[in-house]
Amino acid sequence: MKKIVVKFGGSNLRRPEDIDRVVNVVQTYQRPLVLVVSAFFGITNALVACVQAAKEGAGKLSALAESRDYTLTLRALKKEILDANIADLRQRASTEAALNARLDQLERFLTGIHYIGDVPDFVNDVILSYGERLSSLLLTAVLQSRGIAAREALPEDIGLFTDGVFGNAACDFEASAAQVSAALAGDGIVVVPGFYGVSRDGKTTLFGRGGSDYSAASIARCIGAESLDVWKDVDGFLSADPGAVEAPHSIARLHYLEAAELSYFGAKILHPRTVEPLFDQAIPIRILNITRPDLGLHAFTVIDGERTVTHDVVKSVSSTDDVAILKLHGPGVGFKPGILAEVTSTLDRNGINIKSVLTAQTAINVLLSREHLDAAYEALATHHMAGVVEVSRNDAVAIVAVVGDGVLDASNVGSAIASRALSAALAGGVRVTMSAAGASEVAAYMLVDRQDRRLALSLIHAEFFNAK
Template sequence: MKKIVVKFGGSNLRQPQDIDRVVNVVQAYQRPLVLVVSAFYGITNALIACVQAAREGAGTKAALAESQNYTQTLRALKKQILEANISDPEHRARTEQALGARLDQLDRYLTGIHCIGDVPTFVNDAILSYGERLSSLLLTEVLLSRGIAAREALPEDIGLITDGVFGNSACDFAASTASVSAALADDVVFVVPGFYGIDAQGKTTLFGRGGSDYSAASIAACISAESLDVWKDVDGFLSADPGAVSAPRSISQLNYLEAAELSYFGAKILHPRTVEPLFDRDIPIRILNITQPERGLQPYTIIDAQRHVTRDVVKSVSSTDDVAILKLHGPGVGFKAGILAQVTNTLDQHGINIKSVLTAQTAINILLARDHLDAAYAALSEHHLAGVVNVSCDDAVAIVAVVGDGVLDASDVGSAIASRALSAALAGGVRVRLAAAGASEVAAYMLVQQEDRKLALRLVHEEFFGK
């Protein structure tokens, strides 16, 4: 029997009592599973802040004390979770000792930063993986305490090999599939910490922020899973952000492309790369809500390879303000050969990802993540590209996208979608900076002033779904 890979995110792990919900879900399956877990809510952010503080205050007693205080806080939190979830004193003591050993390792990494006055990339990735390492150990022991046959399976033990890119790695399936499949073959519940794998030399490499979804998808691909079940605290994918529109509709089915574009354009349900390992393997992703136990194992949204154009075409309207524009000005930048290649090479050398590029005769507009803007501006300003007379940047923008199979269809219905979205936004007073269609088969988007994002989202949603 094929196994199901089940993913629990940080939103499922906020309070000590949330562990009970997770255990109840595991029991409901009544079969061996592979669980992939994130860090408890807020832990990764705190580790990032801890590393940053250590980097800025390297060598100072105050910074070292701050790091030690944080690990002590983690010890207290994990002890609180243990007391709430493991009743047997001896089992609780053994688990506390095992968690303590892992926290001692984290302490050593943080102390090392102060000793060398720097944070090497491999050390940064190792430190940030500890939120997941603590979650997997803790959940395994809780499951065992409830009579469930469970076993922790660390990526380094099962051979989840990556391409070795620190901070944003990808799974090396040729190197991983056989070992991961063999390591997870027994009829027990395996608990795997998400977010990281190891490179060919055994060093920890992260799958990028929010990468536990990608971890789970990669493992599902390696073992040819029956499905990837992602447990959230919301009703699957919706027609829009419920914080911006009233009564958005639930979406029962999406294809891989639609889900990827929605995630890319701001939907928080999945990491944008989650569908990547599953795309050619026909493994469905099922989105379930852990706060709705009465639904049992019935998903709100199923994501698979089936492509279906609905009557209204648009399935969801998504938005994000994690975007900025870097603009290269010059009277012939759109005509001069080689400029775009120089730009992409320069940004790649600085580890900067390009979201999109829109060109004209006198300008090249490059869309980037907001936190990459300063580094990209500095890199291109220093490069002195021939034909570029000025480089400017703007982070007061946001993206609003319409997503659905058929958005770019040549039929009258499909060809009108992008113009309907743009017209609805403009008619409502939204300041549209740029609009684009054609890059994706299932999405079209517009760039608007950041303060107009929610207005644009509401107006476009009303255009396709009504008030």
């Protein structure tokens, strides 16, 4: 029997009592599983802040004390979770000792940053992985305390190898598949911490922020899983953000490409790279809601390779304000050979990812994550390029995208989708900076003034869904 890979994210792990819901879900399956877990909600962000504080406060006793205070806070939190979920005093004590041993390791890394005043990439990645390492150890112990046969399996022990890129690694499936499959075979429950793998030389490498989804998908591919089940606290993918529109509906089925684009353009259900390992493997992704125990294993959204063009084409409207525009001005920048290659090479050397590029005769517009805008501006403004007379930046924008198979299909109603979305936004007073279609066969998007993002989302959603 093929195993199911089950992913529990930080949204499932906010409070000590949430562990009980996770255990109930595991019991509902009544079959061997591979569980992939994220850090408890907020832990990774706190570790990021802790690393930065340790680096900035190098040599200061106050900064060292702050790092130790944080590990003390973590010890108290984990003890609270243990007390709420493990009744047997002996098992509780042994689990607490194991958790404290890992927290001792974390504290030594933070102390090392304090003394050297720097954070090498490999140290940063291993520190940020500790949220998941603590979750997997703790959940394994709780499952065992409930009489469930469970064991923990760390990525470094099962051979989940990566390409060795720190901070944003990719799984090396050729090196990993056989070892991971063998290590996770057998009955019972296997609990794996998400978010990281290991390079060929054994160093921890992260799969990027939110990368536990990618971890789970990579493991599902390695073992040829029956499905990847992702448990959330919402009813799957929706037609829009419920905080921005009234009564969005659940989407029962999506193609891998549609799910990837929705995630890329701001939907918080999956990490954008989750479908990447499964795209050619015919392994479906099922989105379930942990707050609806009455529905058992009902999947609100199933993501697979089946392409379906609905009558109204658009399946969801998504948005994000994690975008900024870096603009290169010059009377001939769109025509002069080599400028775009020089721009992309310069940004790549500085570790800056490009979301999209839109060109004209007098300007090149580079879309980036907002957090990379200042670094990108400094890299290009100080790098002389023939034909570029000015470099400007704008972070007061947001993306709104319509997603659905057939959006760019000229043979049917899809050919009018992008113009309908743009017209609806403009008619409602939305300030549109630019509009684009063609980069993806299932999505079209526009950049709007950031203050108009919710308005644009509401207007475009109404255009395509109110009639339904």
